[in-house]
Amino acid sequence: MRKLISILFLSAILVSCSEVIPEEKAYELQIPPGFDVPQIPEDNILTDAKIALGKKLFYSTALSVDSTISCASCHRPENAFADHLAISHGVMGRTGFRNAPSLQNVAWYTVITMDGGNPSLETQPYVPIETHEEMGFNMVLLCERLNTDAEMVTSFNDVFGSNPDPYGVTRALAAFERTMISGNSRYDQYAYQGNIHALTAEELQGKDLFFSDALGCANCHSGFLFTNNTFENNGFFSDYSADSGRARITWLHEDVGKFKVPSLRNVGVTAPYMHNGQVETLDEIIDMYAAGGSGHENQSGFITGFSITPAEKEALKAFLLSLTDISFMQNPDLLE
Numbered sequence: 001m002r003k004l005i006s007i008l009f010l011s012a013i014l015v016s017c018s019e020v021i022p023e024e025k026a027y028e029l030q031i032p033p034g035f036d037v038p039q040i041p042e043d044n045i046l047t048d049a050k051i052a053l054g055k056k057l058f059y060s061t062a063l064s065v066d067s068t069i070s071c072a073s074c075h076r077p078e079n080a081f082a083d084h085l086a087i088s089h090g091v092m093g094r095t096g097f098r099n100a101p102s103l104q105n106v107a108w109y110t111v112i113t114m115d116g117g118n119p120s121l122e123t124q125p126y127v128p129i130e131t132h133e134e135m136g137f138n139m140v141l142l143c144e145r146l147n148t149d150a151e152m153v154t155s156f157n158d159v160f161g162s163n164p165d166p167y168g169v170t171r172a173l174a175a176f177e178r179t180m181i182s183g184n185s186r187y188d189q190y191a192y193q194g195n196i197h198a199l200t201a202e203e204l205q206g207k208d209l210f211f212s213d214a215l216g217c218a219n220c221h222s223g224f225l226f227t228n229n230t231f232e233n234n235g236f237f238s239d240y241s242a243d244s245g246r247a248r249i250t251w252l253h254e255d256v257g258k259f260k261v262p263s264l265r266n267v268g269v270t271a272p273y274m275h276n277g278q279v280e281t282l283d284e285i286i287d288m289y290a291a292g293g294s295g296h297e298n299q300s301g302f303i304t305g306f307s308i309t310p311a312e313k314e315a316l317k318a319f320l321l322s323l324t325d326i327s328f329m330q331n332p333d334l335l336e
């Protein structure tokens, strides 16, 4: 009898074990009209539970050494997951040297971070977690901390079949980030959803200017992402000694002052601008491009200057503002 009970008991454990082994139900990304299908790494299939865990981590201050800063502290939902400060504040008020960019459509990015120093969304989380001026923590200590949180331990086991570890932290965060999709601005409704009334006459004029050869914006801010995923020197500064951009990685003089071309989606809510957050308004930006840049020796040949009337400038600005996607910032799946 005792033997039978222990066999029953053992098989109950086996059954319950097999129940907690993750059942990979692939989550289907909602791909907006006009977008292509992004590459999802084979070792990080999207599932509902993994995305939910990634979201929990994204909004958790436990990721920082003193439990004060989450990813969302710098990547604020109401700013399309950018920061409203020129330079974000990390733990203990420490500041780094770059402006936190918006995080929309990162699933499609082939270049991650402004200098391309990071190969993937899976490797990127190490940077904020371990950078002294950001979360100031350490991945190993973070996992130790997560292992003391019963709810986290359960979630990690549900998703990965193991306790919190760096593999799971980075995979879950990346999975959640891939669901941050913005493709329903009024411009999208006009360009990809067949709503010809979605843009005003002024915005349409601005669109034509943006895509014109004379202004040449779409030489770099191109395609449905509004970036060609390359590094360019747009001539906004004459001195890049504080941050040499791509050259920090390649050490090549010709890469000094080159930064990843940022997407212009949601640019109406992501001020201040440029890698250092030193440019406050779209007016200043248009003026600088019109003037033909600073003439830095690495400045792109596409920045040659143009003339623009005040009314055209307003139209161009109106077009840039039509790239704001309210439904993205209010998407409950992305909010805490």
Ligand code: HEC
Residues within 6 Å of the ligand: 058, 063, 069, 070, 071, 072, 073, 074, 075, 088, 089, 090, 091, 096, 098, 099, 100, 101, 102, 103, 106, 109, 111, 112, 113, 114, 115, 121, 124, 125, 128, 129, 133, 134, 135, 173, 177
């Ligand atoms: C203290 C502020 C701060 C915190 C906290 C922070 N970030 Fe960032 N994030 C930045 C800044 C600044 C950059 C720009 C760095 C660069 O491109 O070199 C950035 C860039 C990124 C990028 C690259 C985007 C692109 O366009 O290539 C991703 C992805 C990202 N962060 C995700 C995260 C995640 C996930 C977390 C939490 C684990 C996080 N960040 C926490 C400030 C922060």
Ligand code: HEC
Residues within 6 Å of the ligand: 215, 216, 217, 218, 219, 220, 221, 231, 232, 233, 234, 236, 259, 260, 261, 262, 263, 264, 267, 270, 272, 273, 274, 275, 276, 282, 285, 286, 289, 300, 302, 303
């Ligand atoms: C040669 C490529 C190139 C061209 C052409 C170009 N840009 Fe840019 N743009 C960039 C790069 C690179 C940055 C980021 C520079 C930095 O971070 O310092 C940028 C930044 C911006 C930003 C700020 C985005 C942010 O989030 O900080 C705006 C707005 C912008 N460009 C609009 C335009 C407009 C409008 C035009 C046409 C008049 C244009 N760009 C033409 C490469 C280009």
